[in-house]
Amino acid sequence: MVLLVVCSWCLYVSKKRKMMWLKEKFFRENGGLLLQMRLNGQEESSNSPRIFSARDLEKVTNNFHEGNIIGQGGFGIVYKGRLIDNKEIAIKKSKTVDPNQIEQFINEVVILSQINHKNVVKLFGCCLETEVPLLVYEFINNDTLFNHLHNKKRAREISWDIRLKIGAETAEALSYLHSAASPPIIHRDIKTTNILLDEEFTAKVSDFGASRMGLLDQDQLSTVVQGTRGYLDPEFFQTFQLTEKRDVYSFGVVLVELLTGKKPVCFNRSEGEISLSNHFLSSMKENRLFQILEDSVASDENIDQLRQVAVLAERCLTVKGADRPSMKEVAMELVGLRITSKHTWTQGSQALNQEEIEPLIDHQEQSNPSGGGDIMLTTTYYSLQNQEIQPIAHGR
Incomplete structure (x- = not known):
């Protein structure tokens, strides 16, 4: 019995470490360090892009449950979520990525997050801890x-x-x-x-x-x-x-x-x-x-x-x-x-x-x-x- 508990615990720890390693790997590959450098090089403001953790977005989408899907197509899937401050968000997950466009992607996240116009959907930030980066936008509630x-x-x-x-x-x-x-x-x-x-x-x-x-x-x-x-x-x-x-x-x-x-x-x-x-x-x-x-x-x-x-x-x-x-x-x-x-x-x-x-x-x-x-x-x-x-x- 003790041996079974020990083995289960070791398996849990190993799995958790592997997940942490994967998140760190994806974060680096998706330009996370570059984004942090860009943000450190500019004054912090309410328009600065937020770096969401994978856990943050899993919580607000019920682990990306299909009931939270509000749109999908050839590009990928869009999920609806609600942050702790009760702000509704739309999370876009693409199907594919281009590893050759990391720097351009990070530049655009920084620049698009600065756009503050009443007729442009606001980009809040992104999550880089997943295999495919997730983009987080304001949620607009009356369809297309x-x-x-x-x-x-x-x-x-x-x-x-x-x-x-x-x-x-x-x-x-x-x-x-x-x-x-x-x-x-x-x-x-x-x-x-x-x-x-x-x-x-x-x-x-x-x-x-x-x-x-x-x-x-x-x-x-x-x-x-x-x-x-x-x-x-x-x-x-x-x-x-x-x-x-x-x-x-x-x-x-x-x-x-x-x-x-x-x-x-x-x-x-x-x-x-x-x-x-x-x-x-x-x-x-x-x-x-x-x-x-x-x-x-x-x-x-x-x-x-x-x-x-x-x-x-x-x-x-x-x-x-x-x-x-x-x-x-x-x-x-x-x-x-x-x-x-x-x-x-x-x-x-x-x-x-x-x-x-x-x-x-x-x-x-x-x-x-x-x-x-x-x-x-x-x-x-x-x-x-x-x-x-x-x-x-x-x-x-």
Whole structure:
């Protein structure tokens, strides 16, 4: 009996030591020491990324129980958890890692955690003690824009005013990432599944797994295609140059989804309508816009506004990137449309000019935690790749 107890104890100790050794091994391989160095080299703030232990996240997810899964796809799984301070979080676990991208991954964790914008999902930190790093984000509780637009019952509940609000807020977030974040950030996978909504339908841009940061050299080439079919910039396949205009094109598709309620790609539609962007552009060219708008969207009161948003979407979808507007211009125009819709006394008067609208766009200044603006980063290390999240429960 004593021998059995001793053997059991030795086995337990051996197993525990092996688990501790594995956690330390994964922590080193996933860049834990590098992250600690980066954090030690900067002033501690509320925006500093938190390094979670594997035990921390096991506790808040009931050991990653399947009942806590709120989304999954080809990239991996998303779990919901609740911290000790009652803060709800979303934990993203990728299926694969790229050991060659450790430094870039750590740089992005540091930089993304510094982003503090009301329309960008907040990155709280990461866990590096597991074989695949875990990213910890704020939890957004009202599902994705995709699932609202493409569910008949939900779609009827999203008025045009709400859709315009979501479009304007998403544009503000992208404008901030392109123009005010340091270094600038190109998302590269803008789509309605990556726009989350809270209970007040406030838009939150998420999933920076395919993003790229830095001051881009015009001659820089990126031969890795990252993004989602239906949203991909056609010019990229000709030039392989990565610029912020790639996000502009994808956002144009999002605007068309808001207008029409149609999916960006659907093989159940006729041949000329499989690609939503192509169908939309041909409809605009043939002056058939109001034939493709979602029934619950169009009304006599907002015809002019719908037409202006459609023209803006058409400009975003211009094949030549240089001819597309910047996200700052897009955001200003959408914010301006929201203002005029709220203040009917401006109807018929001179339109608000750029100086009046620009201060209303929420561009918050932030410092560059890397100490310079010329750093080039990629996130293939924890990229969501080209997959769409398929939520299982409301919220992420």
